[in-house]
Amino acid sequence: AQKITQTQPGMFVQEKEAVTLDCTYDTSDPSYGLFWYKQPSSGEMIFLIYQGSYDQQNATEGRYSLNFQKARKSANLVISASQLGDSAMYFCAMREWYNQGGKLIFGQGTELSVKP
Amino acid sequence: NAGVTQTPKFQVLKTGQSMTLQCAQDMNHNSMYWYRQDPGMGLRLIYYSASEGTTDKGEVPNGYNVSRLNKREFSLRLESAAPSQTSVYFCASSDGYREQETQYFGPGTRLLVL
Numbered sequence: 703a704q705k706i707t708q709t710q711p712g713m714f715v716q717e718k719e720a721v722t723l724d725c726t727y728d729t730s731d732p733s734y735g736l737f738w739y740k741q742p743s744s745g746e747m748i749f750l751i752y753q754g755s756y757d758q759q760n761a762t763e764g765r766y767s768l769n770f771q772k773a774r775k776s777a778n779l780v781i782s783a784s785q786l787g788d789s790a791m792y793f794c795a796m797r798e799w800y801n802q803g804g805k806l807i808f809g810q811g812t813e814l815s816v817k818p
Numbered sequence: 819n820a821g822v823t824q825t826p827k828f829q830v831l832k833t834g835q836s837m838t839l840q841c842a843q844d845m846n847h848n849s850m851y852w853y854r855q856d857p858g859m860g861l862r863l864i865y866y867s868a869s870e871g872t873t874d875k876g877e878v879p880n881g882y883n884v885s886r887l888n889k890r891e892f893s894l895r896l897e898s899a900a901p902s903q904t905s906v907y908f909c910a911s912s913d914g915y916r917e918q919e920t921q922y923f924g925p926g927t928r929l930l931v932l
Binding site: 706737749752754795811 | 861863920
């Protein structure tokens with residue numbers, strides 16, 4: 703079974719609008735971390751935001767926020783005021799406490815295109 | 819402060835050739851990782867090193883070996899390259915291996931095996 707599911711292969715958003723990228727996860731571990739990474743066309747993986755399973759508040763980093771709904775096992779990324787430079791692949795990833803070595807488990811990604 | 823660096827950036831190999839991908843980090847991180855990314859997929863872990871002097875297999879270790887040379891450097895070796903190893907390889911590092919530790923990635927190495 704997929705541990706991380708990103709159901710939107712591609713998304714379009716108008717510049718300056720907000721967009722939500724979906725991510726659901728599957729784990730029985732009570733302690734885990736959720737991460738979002740951005741991969742622009744240049745290929746590097748850029749860390750955006752982190753949410754811990756015990757965090758009471760949703761994480762925010764500038765224009766990025768994580769809508770964490772633990773009971774639904776979802777960790778959606780919200781990008782506010784989209785910019786042309788936000789066009790990229792976005793990956794949701796999870797790290798479980800019991801997973802020795804701290805392997806990151808990645809979803810298949812969502813390609814975001816920002817229209818001018 | 820360069821973060822995580824990888825060499826080479828791009829490599830073409832013939833089937834059966836060997837090569838070593840180099841990775842270094844200057845963040846004094848304890849843990850290092852090698853992932854591969856295939857088209858349309860997220861990254862998959864090949865090998866990792868939780869701390870200097872230790873290495874362990876990840877999800878897709880077959881056909882690869884690693885060496886944690888020191889705290890800064892973690893190399894990935896392909897002994898006999900196969901076309902199935904055509905991929906983009908990413909090295910990453912983190913301060914530790916707990917669930918809250920963020921991994922930081924290098925720029926990647928694009929490998930083409932003919």
